Amino acid sequence: MGFLDDVKKMLGLGGAKPKAAAAKPASAPPIEIPVVHTGERAEFDEVIKLTVAQYAKTHQYFYGIKVSDNETYLQTVKPWEDKKRVRFVVYCCVETHEQTQKDGVTVYNSPNEFRKYARLAYVQQLLRTKLVMDDEDMALILKSFSESKAYGWSSLQYWPVAFLLNQIAAQRKGQAISGILQNALRRIHKQLQDANDYYEKKERAKLIEKLDTLLFVPGESASAVKPTKFLGVDDFSQYANAVIAQLPAADQPVWYQMISQAQRASGSKPTAKYLADSKTLLKEISSEKFKRVVVDWFTFVIQLKEKETRHTQTFAGREYTHSTYVFLDAANTEPIKGFVWMCAHFHDTLTLQTIAKLAERCYKKIPSIGPASAAIGNACLFVLFKSKGLEGIGHLSRLKLRIKQASTQAMIDKYLAEAAKAQGITVTEIEDLAVDDYGLQDGKRRWVYDDYAFELEVIGAGKIQQQWYKPDGSPQKSEPTAVKTNHAAKLKKMKLVIKQIEQASTAQRDRMDRMLRSDRKMQGSYFQQFYLQHGLMSFLAKKLLWNFHQDGATTTAIWSAAGWLNAEGKPVTITDNAEVTLWHPALSSLADIKAWRAFLMEMEILQPMKQAFREVYLLTDAEVNTRIYSNRMAAHMLKQHQFNSLAKGRGWKYALLGAYDDGREGELASLHLPEFGLRAEYWVTGVNSDGEWNDTGIWNYIATDQVRFVNTSTGQPVELIDVPAIAFSEAMRDVDLFVGVASVGNDPTWRDSGGIPAYRDYWQSYSFGDLTEVAKMRKEILTGLIQRLKIKNVASIVGNYLVVQGKLRTYKIHIGSTNILMEPNDQYLCIVPDRSIKTGTENVFLPFEGDNGLSIVLSKAFLLAEDDKITDRTITSQILRQ
Numbered sequence: 112m113g114f115l116d117d118v119k120k121m122l123g124l125g126g127a128k129p130k131a132a133a134a135k136p137a138s139a140p141p142i143e144i145p146v147v148h149t150g151e152r153a154e155f156d157e158v159i160k161l162t163v164a165q166y167a168k169t170h171q172y173f174y175g176i177k178v179s180d181n182e183t184y185l186q187t188v189k190p191w192e193d194k195k196r197v198r199f200v201v202y203c204c205v206e207t208h209e210q211t212q213k214d215g216v217t218v219y220n221s222p223n224e225f226r227k228y229a230r231l232a233y234v235q236q237l238l239r240t241k242l243v244m245d246d247e248d249m250a251l252i253l254k255s256f257s258e259s260k261a262y263g264w265s266s267l268q269y270w271p272v273a274f275l276l277n278q279i280a281a282q283r284k285g286q287a288i289s290g291i292l293q294n295a296l297r298r299i300h301k302q303l304q305d306a307n308d309y310y311e312k313k314e315r316a317k318l319i320e321k322l323d324t325l326l327f328v329p330g331e332s333a334s335a336v337k338p339t340k341f342l343g344v345d346d347f348s349q350y351a352n353a354v355i356a357q358l359p360a361a362d363q364p365v366w367y368q369m370i371s372q373a374q375r376a377s378g379s380k381p382t383a384k385y386l387a388d389s390k391t392l393l394k395e396i397s398s399e400k401f402k403r404v405v406v407d408w409f410t411f412v413i414q415l416k417e418k419e420t421r422h423t424q425t426f427a428g429r430e431y432t433h434s435t436y437v438f439l440d441a442a443n444t445e446p447i448k449g450f451v452w453m454c455a456h457f458h459d460t461l462t463l464q465t466i467a468k469l470a471e472r473c474y475k476k477i478p479s480i481g482p483a484s485a486a487i488g489n490a491c492l493f494v495l496f497k498s499k500g501l502e503g504i505g506h507l508s509r510l511k512l513r514i515k516q517a518s519t520q521a522m523i524d525k526y527l528a529e530a531a532k533a534q535g536i537t538v539t540e541i542e543d544l545a546v547d548d549y550g551l552q553d554g555k556r557r558w559v560y561d562d563y564a565f566e567l568e569v570i571g572a573g574k575i576q577q578q579w580y581k582p583d584g585s586p587q588k589s590e591p592t593a594v595k596t597n598h599a600a601k602l603k604k605m606k607l608v609i610k611q612i613e614q615a616s617t618a619q620r621d622r623m624d625r626m627l628r629s630d631r632k633m634q635g636s637y638f639q640q641f642y643l644q645h646g647l648m649s650f651l652a653k654k655l656l657w658n659f660h661q662d663g664a665t666t667t668a669i670w671s672a673a674g675w676l677n678a679e680g681k682p683v684t685i686t687d688n689a690e691v692t693l694w695h696p697a698l699s700s701l702a703d704i705k706a707w708r709a710f711l712m713e714m715e716i717l718q719p720m721k722q723a724f725r726e727v728y729l730l731t732d733a734e735v736n737t738r739i740y741s742n743r744m745a746a747h748m749l750k751q752h753q754f755n756s757l758a759k760g761r762g763w764k765y766a767l768l769g770a771y772d773d774g775r776e777g778e779l780a781s782l783h784l785p786e787f788g789l790r791a792e793y794w795v796t797g798v799n800s801d802g803e804w805n806d807t808g809i810w811n812y813i814a815t816d817q818v819r820f821v822n823t824s825t826g827q828p829v830e831l832i833d834v835p836a837i838a839f840s841e842a843m844r845d846v847d848l849f850v851g852v853a854s855v856g857n858d859p860t861w862r863d864s865g866g867i868p869a870y871r872d873y874w875q876s877y878s879f880g881d882l883t884e885v886a887k888m889r890k891e892i893l894t895g896l897i898q899r900l901k902i903k904n905v906a907s908i909v910g911n912y913l914v915v916q917g918k919l920r921t922y923k924i925h926i927g928s929t930n931i932l933m934e935p936n937d938q939y940l941c942i943v944p945d946r947s948i949k950t951g952t953e954n955v956f957l958p959f960e961g962d963n964g965l966s967i968v969l970s971k972a973f974l975l976a977e978d979d980k981i982t983d984r985t986i987t988s989q990i991l992r993q
């Protein structure tokens with residue numbers, strides 16, 4: 112009896128099991144090397160010994176050993192016949208198991224460890240290469256994997272089960288599988304289904320799918336398709352599998368094949384073969400059926416909420432709790448990604464709109480994890496990039512402003528650059544081309560449903576004014592019942608368009624705001640086509656100030672119903688040959704700035720973004736003296752997570768600082784300014800005080816330092832005096848925004864809630880100290896606005912405060928921090944704004960959108976002007992306290 116026969120007998124694949132084996136507990140099936148050793152066993156031992164000796168000559172460590180170029184493998188093992196190589200694989204499994212059972216945890220860097228890794232490497236290598244086996248050979252190796260443990264806690268995790276299943280699938284394709292092999296496959300199948308930590312869920316699901324395919328018996332029809340389902344254990348699997356089960360029986364086999372195809376969606380991009388194979392499958396079912404199902408699935412994922420599980424542990428007598436979050440089971444990531452890739456064959460509006468929404472959902476961050484599913488999100492970006500026409504590019508342009516991860520923004524930038532290169536134009540030009548007008552004319556559109564009509568008008572970024580009209584032309588408040596009954600499909604499409612207009616108007620407003628960083632130039636005819644006469648963009652372009660450069664002169668104008676007007680309200684003539692740029696106050700005289708601000712206030716023109724009232728940051732004498740850095744925004748204490756969100760929202764790159772040593776003494780937020788070949792840097796450090804970090808070890812607060820500008824070509828700092836005015840002003844404006852919003856000095860509850868004692872002086876000095884440029888602009892606006900308000904008789908500007916004379920006390924609202932002091936003793940008044948409560952500021956005209964701080968100052972002023980009517984006890988108790 113040879114070695115393999117002994118092992119077969121021991122494993123129960125031939126003859127009776129040894130009595131000793133039968134006596135062992137069923138929970139730990141015994142695998143022992145037979146007592147009677149053959150010469151082949153000694154030969155195998157020698158192979159392992161020589162392999163270890165040869166590997167040790169060139170390597171210090173054995174973990175991850177490869178034998179493909181080992182002399183013993185090449186000269187001894189590789190020439191063996193397949194039967195002998197099968198016996199050697201089984202020997203490696205059984206010998207490793209015996210050693211594990213005998214030694215327990217192998218001593219690190221010991222001879223036994225070296226031999227174990229050598230045996231594991233041989234199993235990997237031999238099953239990677241073609242190994243011709245009969246069913247008994249395959250069953251024997253499967254049984255060895257099933258019952259052998261490479262480590263004390265593992266039966267399957269460290270054996271190359273996938274390689275073996277690939278061998279079986281390739282060698283038994285179209286052939287019947289014997290009972291002995293079926294039993295071995297079923298045993299592995301059950302172990303995988305019952306496993307907890309043996310495999311990552313995704314890998315385990317793949318193996319189970321391979322086993323299901325091998326074990327599938329088509330029955331009477333040789334062309335029958337194996338039912339394939341989503342394997343993840345989550346809400347999506349339950350929903351999607353139920354959808355498949357409800358489809359017509361004739362359609363289900365195609366969907367099974369599609370799911371099987373989608374489960375093979377590995378990698379960052381689909382291969383040409385994957386797209387071709389999926390296109391072949393799509394021919395077997397109508398496009399409308401496919402899109403109806405997958406759009407429904409994608410919509411389910413878009414609306415899916417991550418599930419939070421709370422965990423409680425006790426250590427050293429103290430109880431600790433933490434949460435884990437799950438969005439999608441890992442086993443479903445690749446199948447969903449695969450179906451997204453299949454949508455690369457479709458270019459209709461609904462499909463692209465849904466994929467764009469799916470991308471945004473998948474990049475939304477989950478606490479302690481990051482993006483919900485970056486793999487699916489990346490697949491969505493690929494499909495949008497590959498879509499025909501420019502609608503997909505338009506979605507990418509919008510998503511670039513919505514998604515904050517630096518790596519994702521870089522991917523979108525790459526796709527936009529590739530698309531622009533293919534068209535032979537610039538990225539900004541292809542973004543202009545990709546802006547859909549949604550059937551709008553001058554920001555308006557009208558739909559007719561029989562005798563009823565619906566009109567909308569874009570009145571602001573993300574703001575749509577809507578109105579229904581009856582057959583007689585009179586307004587109607589709600590959707591007509593007849594329209595909902597007779598035109599349900601058209602009504603649904605119209606609502607989708609409205610949602611798209613809301614999203615697009617906000618995205619384009621943000622893109623225009625970023626344009627102020629670039630000093631972009633356009634030809635007059637181009638400006639007319641893509642901005643002034645564009646159905647959507649016109650609502651933005653006509654409320655902004657533009658410079659027209661013609662005949663050696665520059666004219667600044669704004670559009671009106673009467674044509675282009677200057678700051679004096681007089682008509683100006685603009686030709687199509689003029690070069691057009693966005694007007695920026697940093698390049699204008701003080702007189703021009705004041706004139707335009709007065710004009711906008713007088714005409715009550717609401718700009719969609721801060722332009723005429725934009726803060727301007729000019730170089731100070733101190734910055735000239737420090738040469739390469741500015742300390743203007745240094746020595747502030749910011750809430751780090753709020754700072755991170757603001758920075759990424761403005762296109763800056765930043766990585767959160769943690770309460771751990773990762774080799775960094777400090778960090779910076781950086782803004783790339785490609786038009787100027789510069790990178791702006793804002794240096795910060797973590798505030799290590801009083802254990803102020805969250806559950807994941809991230810500092811709650813950071814301290815700010817210098818602002819610098821670096822030449823991106825040389826990597827060297829640039830003297831501030833050489834930084835272009837727009838680049839300097841825009842970068843400093845962003846940094847001022849970060850401080851103005853994220854500073855702890857803006858939090859009215861920070862001091863009273865404890866804060867950090869060592870930084871209370873900072874809170875006091877910021878809360879009631881000098882004004883930043885943002886606050887100075889706020890003061891200027893308030894100065895001109897007060898006389899228009901109903902509180903004009905009790906409100907006035909005094910220094911850095913808006914002073915309000917209430918019925919009970921006099922209040923000083925700091926124009927920068929919005930914090931409040933009460934006279935006569937400067938007693939602090941804590942009021943936390945409630946945005947859900949109307950305060951009388953809704954109808955106050957402001958010349959631009961976006962300054963939440965200004966709105967808070969006004970809302971507090973309106974509230975305190977009638978302090979005798981306040982009913983909130985948390986406020987009245989402070990006011991009445993002397």
